[in-house]
Amino acid sequence: MKIALTVLGTDRPGIVCLVSSLLAENNCNIEAISQTVLYNEFAGIFLVTLPKELNPDHLKKVLDDVLKKENLVFYLKEIKDLKGSFKEKTQDIEPFVIISVGKDRVGLIASLSCVMKDFGINITNLRFVSSLPSYPDKTATIYEVEIPKDIDLNLFVSELQKKASSVGLEVSVQHKKVFEDICRI
Amino acid sequence: MLSEQEIISTFEMVRNENLDIRTLTLGINLFDCLDSDIEALCDKIYNKIVSKGKNLVQVCDEIGDKYGIKVVNKRVAVSPISLIGGVFSESDMIKIAKTLDNAAKSIGIDFIGGYSALVEKGITKSDRTLISSVPEALSVTERVCCSVNVASTKAGINFDAINLMAKTIKEAAWLSKEKDGISCAKICVFANIPPDVPFMAGAYLGIGEADCVINVGVSGPGVIKNALQRALKNNPKIDLGRLSEIIKRTAFKITRVGELIGREVAEVLNVKFGIVDLSLAPTPNVGDSVGEIFEVLGLGSIGDPGSTALLAMLNDAVKKGGAFASSYVGGLSGAFIPVCEDLNIAQAVEKRRLSLEKLEAMTSVCSVGLDMIPIPGDTPWETIAAIIADEMAIGVINNKSTAVRIIPVPNKKPGDKVKFGGLLGEAPVLEIRKNLSPNEFVKYGGIIPAPVQSLTN
Numbered sequence: 001m002k003i004a005l006t007v008l009g010t011d012r013p014g015i016v017c018l019v020s021s022l023l024a025e026n027n028c029n030i031e032a033i034s035q036t037v038l039y040n041e042f043a044g045i046f047l048v049t050l051p052k053e054l055n056p057d058h059l060k061k062v063l064d065d066v067l068k069k070e071n072l073v074f075y076l077k078e079i080k081d082l083k084g085s086f087k088e089k090t091q092d093i094e095p096f097v098i099i100s101v102g103k104d105r106v107g108l109i110a111s112l113s114c115v116m117k118d119f120g121i122n123i124t125n126l127r128f129v130s131s132l133p134s135y136p137d138k139t140a141t142i143y144e145v146e147i148p149k150d151i152d153l154n155l156f157v158s159e160l161q162k163k164a165s166s167v168g169l170e171v172s173v174q175h176k177k178v179f180e181d182i183c184r185i
Numbered sequence: 186m187l188s189e190q191e192i193i194s195t196f197e198m199v200r201n202e203n204l205d206i207r208t209l210t211l212g213i214n215l216f217d218c219l220d221s222d223i224e225a226l227c228d229k230i231y232n233k234i235v236s237k238g239k240n241l242v243q244v245c246d247e248i249g250d251k252y253g254i255k256v257v258n259k260r261v262a263v264s265p266i267s268l269i270g271g272v273f274s275e276s277d278m279i280k281i282a283k284t285l286d287n288a289a290k291s292i293g294i295d296f297i298g299g300y301s302a303l304v305e306k307g308i309t310k311s312d313r314t315l316i317s318s319v320p321e322a323l324s325v326t327e328r329v330c331c332s333v334n335v336a337s338t339k340a341g342i343n344f345d346a347i348n349l350m351a352k353t354i355k356e357a358a359w360l361s362k363e364k365d366g367i368s369c370a371k372i373c374v375f376a377n378i379p380p381d382v383p384f385m386a387g388a389y390l391g392i393g394e395a396d397c398v399i400n401v402g403v404s405g406p407g408v409i410k411n412a413l414q415r416a417l418k419n420n421p422k423i424d425l426g427r428l429s430e431i432i433k434r435t436a437f438k439i440t441r442v443g444e445l446i447g448r449e450v451a452e453v454l455n456v457k458f459g460i461v462d463l464s465l466a467p468t469p470n471v472g473d474s475v476g477e478i479f480e481v482l483g484l485g486s487i488g489d490p491g492s493t494a495l496l497a498m499l500n501d502a503v504k505k506g507g508a509f510a511s512s513y514v515g516g517l518s519g520a521f522i523p524v525c526e527d528l529n530i531a532q533a534v535e536k537r538r539l540s541l542e543k544l545e546a547m548t549s550v551c552s553v554g555l556d557m558i559p560i561p562g563d564t565p566w567e568t569i570a571a572i573i574a575d576e577m578a579i580g581v582i583n584n585k586s587t588a589v590r591i592i593p594v595p596n597k598k599p600g601d602k603v604k605f606g607g608l609l610g611e612a613p614v615l616e617i618r619k620n621l622s623p624n625e626f627v628k629y630g631g632i633i634p635a636p637v638q639s640l641t642n
Contacts, residue, residue: 142192153250153251172200174199179187179192182442183191183194183195
């Protein structure tokens, strides 16, 4: 059985050590891990395979006992295979990077991400850059997205630009390969 | 996952530094169009160009949109017309020029190159016919470009051809006098012409090239200028070695973009990918000038003492970065220093800080030669021939390509403004030093023998 364990809390040394030690003590194998720190907040997702003899409820109790005391919040979710999921249905995708630049205000991400949703475009990574060298008074949002090959790219770009300009943003849509080719050997 | 720095630096290059693809040129071989009937030949030429090139503009635009990098110019270069139209008369050659022009219009491109002859070692009857037709051919067409190779390191310098071209340039200027001799902006006289130049007016498809091939000219000087400005802002005490490194790294990036887009266009059009030309080609826009790089690096103006050394560093660093980025580098691959097409260089001429002689000196360390230079319309053909010969000598002795694109502007004198518009830009007419006595040297004719450096075997 595979589970996704999400852990949230105020960042400090020892969170990964604590969680991974608990998993190891219960003979759980970590297959993948991703963590990030935003301001002072830690978020980590551990993709874990449980041994056959381990009851997930037992693991949940163990985590609950230890992590609560450490002021960490966690969430356990069983991972099903890809069959029937969004990932399986949209295999034919191209990776793009969308960058929006403008003065910060409420609702910018909501406006653009809703256009993406309407075209069935999945966001795989989202970052916020507070100041750009040539736009010191503006902020940029970087969306790494998966665009299905069968959508009309020009129509999407034009809809996105329309929405962006209505909320005072400039937006660019570029295939990810151009960034990789320019920046990497 | 891409890093924030990778994404933002690329975004800034596109948005603020004019990162683009300067030209994407489809080379089309016309030898399979040969026919003894001129009408049949023209039909075949038209049909081949249109069938091979009909999707060029659309595909370039689509792929440019996909990557967010604009392909500014889409062009076609064909096999040398002096060979394709070898058996025909001058008036038939002009029919071929009109056919090329019509084909270019049909597929929506602004220039088509290849109205060309290779005469470095001798002029055949068909070469002579083509060259004689050039003034009229360029005056009755809009998009046709002509290049003539009159010298090479292997063959020497053909003064008969140089003299013929000098007279041709004078005549072409006169026939387009209402537009300040604009036909001469479409005539390039070369030494060591590469067979795969994507840039106009020199582009033609050389012998030995594939049937159809995509050659790409990378982005312009704005990207390099901005990278240098950033580096100097971060560290005003940076030395020339590190500035050169920044140029090299930036050239790597722009070359990678050129190859990425060129290869994809070639794949979609189902033709071969040829080369990336590393030349930094300016436009007459602020922020897109080779001359501005000189100012950023501390020279008051291009043309001031130090300009040749600076250009040598720039050119070499661009080549090093480009050669690492692409295994298929070709064409001219050097910095362009055109007078009319580069706003800052035109201004340097206007302020009398850049002379023809300094331009000539600078061309010994970059690839391209005397480019887009308006001179007084009453300049004798002998002087034009001598200017061409000097430039050819630089190419031949240094085993590199050089070219002359010179415009004797009818009825204009030094300092008068010439405005061609669009990418061809504007500039004041340069002053030519008057010969104290008539130039008899060029009139000897014949060929200056190939230099000893041609004996490489």
